[in-house]
Amino acid sequence: MPKTILGYSKWFLLLLMFFLARNAVAAEALSMDAEAYNHLGITYYKRGQYDQAIVDYTKALEMNPKYAEASNNRGLAYYKQGQYDQAIADYTKALQINSRDAEVYNNRGVAYGVTRRDDQAVADFTKALEIDPRYAEAYDNRGVIYWRKGQRDQAIADFTKALDIDPKYADVYNNRAYAFYYLKDYDRAWADLHEAQQLGAKIDAGFLKMLREASGREE
Numbered sequence: 001m002p003k004t005i006l007g008y009s010k011w012f013l014l015l016l017m018f019f020l021a022r023n024a025v026a027a028e029a030l031s032m033d034a035e036a037y038n039h040l041g042i043t044y045y046k047r048g049q050y051d052q053a054i055v056d057y058t059k060a061l062e063m064n065p066k067y068a069e070a071s072n073n074r075g076l077a078y079y080k081q082g083q084y085d086q087a088i089a090d091y092t093k094a095l096q097i098n099s100r101d102a103e104v105y106n107n108r109g110v111a112y113g114v115t116r117r118d119d120q121a122v123a124d125f126t127k128a129l130e131i132d133p134r135y136a137e138a139y140d141n142r143g144v145i146y147w148r149k150g151q152r153d154q155a156i157a158d159f160t161k162a163l164d165i166d167p168k169y170a171d172v173y174n175n176r177a178y179a180f181y182y183l184k185d186y187d188r189a190w191a192d193l194h195e196a197q198q199l200g201a202k203i204d205a206g207f208l209k210m211l212r213e214a215s216g217r218e219e
Helices: 010-046 050-063 068-080 084-097 102-114 118-131 136-148 152-165 170-182 186-198 205-215
Strands: none
Touching (some): 050 068, 068 084, 068 102, 084 102, 102 118, 136 152, 136 170, 152 170, 170 205
């Protein structure tokens, strides 16, 4: 009779260990395949081929449904196509897997903002900033929504905080210039506009015309 260990044949245990090891290798290979499809999707996304990117991200998620990065990436591709509800669904799925990803909260906040769900957008930007207090883009995005909601002081405070973190963030100077213009603080509007120009931001010709007429200055 074969020698046993705790009532099991030694050969049975060796066979069991073999199958467990083989399954572990197979699981690792599966994960690697999902990662490869995710990277392929990123390549297509960077080329602007969003349909193909979505196909590859979807394949990655079929192989690994808990692949948060692929879910976020597919959300970005859906967003680029204007499919905002699908984007929000993917961001939400990614956050269910990893609730500490500031970038995904920011991405979902942008999608909420585009669809005019401003309170949800502010909540997501705020959550992103709780996770990463130096997330300049989230401050800028929240500032835009605060301005639209009529919360002018909060908007300017967020733009200013974004610039404290990243003094070379040209778009934020542009945004704050608009805010100062509407508050009739033309000196600070011009100062921010000059900073934006020096950093290479594209200045809207219509806004420049309005600021010149309102301030009585050409600059």
